[in-house]
Amino acid sequence: MKAFSYSFTFCCLLGLILLATTDGLAQVESSDSLLSPLLPPSEVIAEDHPGDAGGAIIVRWKLSPDEDRGVTGYEILRSTSPTGEFSSIGFAAAGSNRYIDANTEDSLTYYYKVLAIDVSKNVSESELSSPVRSSAQWFDFHLLNLLIIGGLICGAVIYFIAHAKKGKKLFLRKIAGLEAVDEAIGRATEMGRPILFIPGILDMDDVQTIAGITILGRVAKTIAQYDTKLNVPTSRSIVMSTAMETVKEAYISAGRADAYSEDFVHYVTDEQFGYVAAVDGIMVREKPATCFYIGAFFAESLIMAETGNSIGAIQIAGTAMPAQLPFFVAACDYTLIGEELFAASAYLSGEPKQLGSLKGQDVGKIIAMSAIVIGALLETFFAISGSSFFGSLAELVHKLFSIVAS
C-alpha cells in the first residue's frame, strides 16, 4: 500500500508538470493610441489543432492595440494560396485571441488572416499567417491525466489479480446481501416455490447487465444443486440468449444438466413498463419465495420490489443506479449498493484471482481519498492565506482531475 502512495504522489507531480506545460496562453498587452486608424491584430499564428483526428486548425493572434477603442470582434479569413482569394470562415468576439477552424482538409495547405472590426465597421487586416496543414495525432495529450490515473488504478487491479494467483490469502469483509444468497435459495427449496431473477432492464451494452448475468451464473450453479425452479424474464433479446447460455452452463458444471429447462429464461418485451406489468403478473401468480433484482433499473424498481414484498418473498437487490438505490434499500431485505454489485460476482466465485481484483479497487479508493484530502487542504490553505503558491498547487490538483475537452 505504501509503495502505491509513493508512486501515486510521484505520478501526480509528473502529470502536473506535463499538464502545466501544455497550456500557456499568450499574455495580452494593450496600448492607447487615439484617433489613429484602426490597428490590426498582429502575430497571427496558425497551428494544427493538437490531439485530434485531423481536420482542425487553431488560429491565434495578438489582439488589436485598439481593443479598448471599440473593436467589436475579429473576422477570420482563409485561403489555400497566399495570393489567392481569402474567404471569411468565422468570427471571434472582441477580447478573444483564438479561433478553431474545424473544417479543414488534411491534404491542403492553408493561409490565414484576421480582421479587426470596430463599431463603425472599419476593418483592418493582419499580416498573413505562415502556411499550415491540419493533421491527425497518435496521442491526445489533453488526456494525459486520464491515462496516468487510469493506469494507476488498472495497474493496481491487475497487480493484485496476478498477486492473488500465487495463493496469498486475502481478508475480505462480509457483504450481508451475499451471505444471504444461500439461505434465500434454501428457503425457496423448502417452500417448494420458484426463484425469480431479474437481470435489470438494460441491454448487454450496460456493464451492470454483465454484472447481473455473471451473478445469475453463480446463483444458478447453487440453485442447480436443489430441485428448485428458476424463472428469469428478460427485457432484451441479447440478454435472453446470454442468460440462457449462462444458466445452461451453470447447470452442466453443477452436474445437473438433466434439471435444466429451456423455459427458465424467457423474453418478455423491450418496453420498460410492459416488462414490469408481466413481472408483477409472474410474481402474484407463481409466488416466488426469493426475488433477485440485479442489474440496471429505473422507475420500475419500486413497482417490482413492492409487489415482491406483498407476496412475502425474500428480496435481494443490487444496482449501480444511484437514483433507484433508495427504493431498493426501502423495500428489499438486502441491497448491494453500487460498488458491491460489481464486487458480488467476485465474492460469489471465491476464486483468488477475482478476489484479488477487489483489493485493487481498494487501492483506487486510497487514490481517490488521498487526492481529496490533498486537494481540500491545498484549497483551504489558499483560501486562508491567499498565497499564490498554494493557489497554483491547488490549481494543479484540479487540472489532474479535470477532463479538458480541447
Place this chain on the structure above:
Amino acid sequence: MRKDLVWLFAGILFFGLLYLLNWGVKAISTDLLVWIGAFLSLAIFSFLYQDNPFYKFAEHLFVGVSAAYWMCMGFWNTLVPNLIAKLHPPIVKGVLPAIAEKPPEYWYIIPAALGIMFLMRLSPKAPWISRWALAFIVGTTTGLNLVRYLRSDFLGQIKSTLIPVIVVENGSLSVGGSFSNIVIVLGVLCGLIYFFFSKEHKGIFGVASRVGIYILMITFGASFGYTVMARISLLVGRMRFLLGDWMGLLQ
C-alpha cells in the same frame, strides 16, 4: 365455461354497453378511443386490489403490443437506414428515397456478419459461433464503460470535492459555508471507507465506516423523500384523464 373469462367478457360487455348508452349524456366522452384508454387504465389500476382477469388481459395485451412496437422501431429506424441502406442503397429506394442515392459503405458488412453469427445460436451445428458475437459485445461494453466511468464518475466527482474546508467570504470566515464543505469532504471520505473490502472495519476505520453508512442513509432517505412528489404527479395526470377526458367531471 371458465369463471375468469366470464367475468372478463361480462366486464367488457358492460363497458361497451356503457359506451353505447352514453350518447345522450352530455359530459362523458363519446370517443371510442378514449373509452379504450380508460378501460385499459382501470384494468391496470385493478391490480392494486389483487390479480384479476382484467389485469391479466391488459398485461398480456401490453406485452404483445409493446414487444412488436420496439421490434418495428428497430427494423425501420436501425436495420433499414443503418444497415441495408449502407450496404446496398438502391434497395431502399422505395422507402427512403433520400438515402438511396448515397454510395454504399461496405464495412457495414462487419455488423451484419456479427448479427448473423449471433443468430447461429439457432443452428444445430455450430451454436458456439454466437459466442463470438457475444464476446464482441461484451468486449465493447467493458472497454467503453471502463473509460467512461473513469472519466465522469471517478475524475469528475473527485474534482468537485476539491473544495476548501474553511470558507472565507469577503474577508471574513463563513461558518455555514465551512461547515457544509467539511460535511461534504468528510462525507465523501467516510462513504468511500464504507466500501472498503479488504480491510476490517474496526477501530477508527470502523467509526469512519459507520459515519459512512449514516451518510448513505441520509442520501437514500433524502432522495426517496424528494421523489415522492414527482411520483404522485403521475397519478394526478392519470386521474385527470379518467375524471376529465373520459368522464367529463372536470370543467
Place this chain on the structure above:
Amino acid sequence: MSFFETIANIDRRVIFLFIGFAVIIPVLLSFSCREEATPIVQSIFDKIESLPEGSKVLMSFDYGPSTVPEVQPMVDAFLRHCCEKNLKIYMMALWGTGHNLISESMEDIIEKEFPHKVYGVDYVNLGYKAGNQGLINVILTDMKKMYTTDARGTEIDAVPMMVDIRNLKSFDLILSLGGGFPGIKEWVLFGGDPGNIPMAGGATAVSAPLLYPYYPRQLLGLLGGIKGAAEYESALIKGYPKFKTYSHPAIDMMGPQTVAHIVIVFFIVIGNITFFIGRKREEGEKREGGVIK
C-alpha cells in the same frame, strides 16, 4: 389482535385507498392550497418587482417537450409578471426544441393576455442558436455577432428594442428555464458570473438539487419543479389579484399532490407511533415473562 397491532400491520390496500382518495377528491373539487413562496422563490419575484419599467429581461428557453409540464407553468408566470410590470422581454433558446416553445408561449400568453404589447418593442423572439455555452460566451461580449436577425428574419437593428443592446451586460436580469444541459448551470458559469449579471432560473425537480449550491450568490433565486412554479404563481396572485382568474396549472397540480403528500407523512407518523407502542409492550411482556419464570 389489539388496535395498535391492527394499525401497525395495516393492509397496504388501505393505504392505496387513502392515496387514491387523496388524489381523486382534490382533482374533482379542483382543490388548491395556498402555497407560501419560500425565500428562494420570493427573491425572484421581488427582483422582478423591483425592476423599473422598461428594464430588459432575457429569458432563455432551455427545455424540451418532455419537461413542458414542469417548466411551462414557470415560463407562463414569468411572462405574465414581466408583461404586467412593462418590462422588455427578450426570448432566446439554447435548445433546438426551445424554438417552438417560444412561439407557443408568445401566442398563449403575451398575444392572448396582453394584446396591447407590440412585437419588437415589448418582446422579441431571438430564436435558437447552436453553440451551447460557447454561444453564451460570445454574447457575453457581443450579442449581435450571433443574432444578426430575430427569429422572424427581421434585421436585428431594425428591431426597435434591440438597438441599445450590446451584449449580455445590457440586460437587467437573465432567466434561464430548463435545468438540463445546456441550462442554468452554463448560464451561471459563462454568463451571470463573468458578466456579473443578476441571474435566476427555473428547473425541473430532478435537476434542482444540483443547482442549490449556486443560491444565493450566483443565482438570486430558483424555482424547483411544479412546487417552485406553484409558489411563484401564488406570489403573483398575491401581488396582482387579477391573475387569480388566469390559468395556474402548477397550483392546480399542487393541490392533489400536497394532500397525498400529507397522507403519506401521516402514515409514516402512525407507523412509527404504533411501532414504538408495540415495542414498549413487547418489552413489558418480556419483563413480566421473566418474573413468572
Place this chain on the structure above:
Amino acid sequence: MRRQIPLIITFIVGSVLIISVFIPHKPFGQLGENFSVYFDIIAVFAFILGAGNLLRVHGNRIYKKHKDWPYSMVTVAGFTLMMIAGLFKIGGSPGITGDLTEPGSMFEELYMYVFTPLMATMFALLAFYVASASHRAFRAKNKEATVLLLAAFVILLGRTPFGVKLTSWLPDPLSFLEIPNLASWIMSVPNMAGQRAIMVGIALGVISMALRVILGVERTYLGADSD
C-alpha cells in the same frame, strides 16, 4: 479452442477500445462510436430470437392448454397486429415511404390509444407503492433506519405548506433551521456527499469488473465457468 476464441475477441476488442480513447488518429478515434452502432444492429438481429421465444412461450401455453392460455392468445394477437401495422406501415398517408409514426397510421393509433394509457397507468402505480413503501420502511427500527427516516421526513415535510408553517416562527438568526432551508441543505450537502461516494465506488467497481472480463478472469457470461 472454442472457449479460447471468444476470450481472445473480448480481450482484443476491450483493450483496443480503451487504448483508442487516447488515440485520436483514424481509425481509432471513431471506434467507440462505430462499435455502438454495431451493437444496435446486432440487437435488431437478436429481436428474431426474442420474438421467437415470446411466441414459443405463449404458443406452448395455448397448445398445452396452460391455465392462462386465453390470455396468451391476447399476447399473440396483440403482437401480430402491431407487427403487421408497423412492418407494412398500414394506414397513414404516404404508406410505406412515410414515417413509421405518421399520424393516422395504424401503428401510431395503437401506440397512442393502447400502448400509452397502459404505460402511463403502470407508471402511475408508483404513487401507491411509494406510499406503502414509506409506511413500512420509514420506521425507527435501529440507528440507520432512524437516520433514513429523519432525512426523508424533513424532505417530505419541506415540500408541504404544513412543513413550511411549522417552523416559520423561528427568529432570523435561526432561519437555517427552518424546514425548507434544512431540506435544501440536506439535499445539497450530505446527500451530495453520499451520492459522490457512491459514484466514485461505482466507477471503481466498473473498472475492476471490466478488467476481470477483458483479461478473461471472469467468464461466466460466456457460459464457461471454469478453465
